[in-house]
Amino acid sequence: MAPRNLFYAQSGGVTAVINATAAAVIETARRHPEAIGKVLAGRNGILGALREELYEASALADGDLAALAHTPGGAFGSCRYKLGEPGSDPRYQRLLEVFRAHDIGYFLYNGGNDSADTCLKVARLARECGWPLVAVHIPKTVDNDLPATDCCPGFGSVAKYVAVSTREAAFDVASMAETSTRVFILEVMGRHAGWIAAATGLAAAEPGDAPHLILFPEVPFDEARFLARVEAVVGERGYCVVVAAEGTSRGDGSPLVASARVDAFGHRQLGGVAPTLAALVEARLNLKVHWAVADYLQRSARHLASATDLELAQAVGRAAVEYALAGHGGVMVAVERLADRPYRWSLGAVPLEEVANRERKLPAEFIAADGFGITAAARAYLAPLVAGEAPPPYRDGLPDYRRLSPPLAERRLAPWRDA
């Protein structure tokens, strides 16, 4: 059989290590010229396929590929762009047209729940239309909320970042508390699932260490209990470090703070939980408060990537190409945990039906009985994911990240009119 081309796209929020996955896909594909022609990467994700804007990623020089592997963000661009149903949404047909025009026989989609759903729909449609396509989903999300995999590449690095940041800030606050800040509040990502917030629990080396309270989206916020606990911790230790997930919400499900803006998927854009809690603590407890919102800093912090996470990100990329070569489509590459310490894992394939649009929240057994901390089980789960350092190369004191500009494949179709 003649070699066929491979289409790779990044989807949704980017991570510190998603480009390491991309580099692994490209490298592995290049080692199989008998089966894979070009690796074409969608410019701005799936939009690149619709618009026929396809980077010739396999043409990258070796040096660029090495730089790609340690550069955060999404090198080819990503997008938040929701497709409808294949029966009613003409964009699916357009995708197939582009795949046909560029002889794409492999579709590797690197994203979260939403893109797993898209990957599944594209795979089904191709089958119905008789277009031979192997579609493999590669997990990626800092939220760690995909089911059927031990963890999601991208999560270990953000986990490491928030744990390190919490530990460092706690040392700062502890040294100044008597005459300055008593309460420090760090807001971390996590709309619906508290995985990132939970990871800050690793900052505590001993009982009583910061963070003293973690607010999870899974636990309804109770103002009186929160204030009582903050006051008690300050009384006991002189200061209190609070971590709050951006999705911290009240018992009725309403977020503490909500903006009117929604993203392409109808997700409400949150933010501002930390200043809201800070104002509450100042007003009610009359304590000096500082707060930080890490926002994109946490998910782009390649300088503090977890070596374990990086290794997983590369491994899922390689495995996806191998599944594609074996004709094993309609699946997501999944991580199976074999042992906690040292962490041992293997990769497998799970049907996309088991992944698409499902969200894995923090299990109850990971949340301490009082709702404000993590359990030993959670620590055992989280600890190996932040293990190991993998610093990028530095140049003049700053990480030597690189912007790539591979050529775009020549167009073969008429321009697409965005539907």
Added chain:
Amino acid sequence: MAPRNLFYAQSGGVTAVINATAAAVIETARRHPEAIGKVLAGRNGILGALREELYEASALADGDLAALAHTPGGAFGSCRYKLGEPGSDPRYQRLLEVFRAHDIGYFLYNGGNDSADTCLKVARLARECGWPLVAVHIPKTVDNDLPATDCCPGFGSVAKYVAVSTREAAFDVASMAETSTRVFILEVMGRHAGWIAAATGLAAAEPGDAPHLILFPEVPFDEARFLARVEAVVGERGYCVVVAAEGTSRGDGSPLVASARVDAFGHRQLGGVAPTLAALVEARLNLKVHWAVADYLQRSARHLASATDLELAQAVGRAAVEYALAGHGGVMVAVERLADRPYRWSLGAVPLEEVANRERKLPAEFIAADGFGITAAARAYLAPLVAGEAPPPYRDGLPDYRRLSPPLAERRLAPWRDA
């Protein structure tokens, strides 16, 4: 002459490397048993002297001393605690009583402008009272606003942190801009001086790179010009990265956001500039905005310390002990720059009168003509200060920071009633 004891105290906001200074002071002092007896460190800074709570820092085991050198925050505690005038404030007499009771002949005070002033007053008082005391100020401040020194230990590390964070977040925003966030705003420290904000300018490797706008406390905020520039950058590049100093203020000097709370020195506690600007951009330009507030994360980020900064922090500690031994008091250890690239420097002593209570703002020639960026001169000044990496040791994926508990020296005076 019999050996006399050395009192060391940390003052004001802590940094990622102030403990490296402390470790250098202790190590250097221990090498001079002929002149220096114990190193006594004030618990929570100068408060420890007033309360006669003096850690026997010279008793620290070698392993603890090594850990001290790479642990952020202030290991002995610091404080924001303003003394009045020696003539009217009885606390100065108390300080001298404690110094006498513990035969303290050397006073090393590690802080910023306020503590330089205190150091000077204590030195004068001791002389007036006939108590032989060599008082040396050791510079430390992330704000980099002390005069008469090339830079302040602590600044290089926060500069590196904000530059790296800006670069990383920019890669994230660039990859998602078409369908997601168009404008990213990072708030950094700097009430009156824009040194930290300026350092983010190092994130730009090429013209047009982020940060696209920097808002300095030294440049009055003009809403219309700001919005016009943000809109233009988004139009040209698809996204815009803004850095705002917390002290960004309007032409009349009023901050963009102010809380009612003031610290012990009457400084207004600021914060919230980023969300304020974000709301402005959303409302007026209808662009999706994300924002981050680094707060204490930036000044405690020992994991990303600048090797140059660390070296300076250690060097000023050593030099302070050497000046003390030479009887050279009433001075601050200052860094003199000999060359930019590679950075060469030497240490000298400047009279405290030239330092106390003076603030060095960003010079006009470091700010771009349009007020939104830094000049080549600023880059030449800043670049060497962030050079080199000095990661702490890691354990189980997190920096192995240590809390120390050296013994407290036995009390020799009646308890002090806080005035």
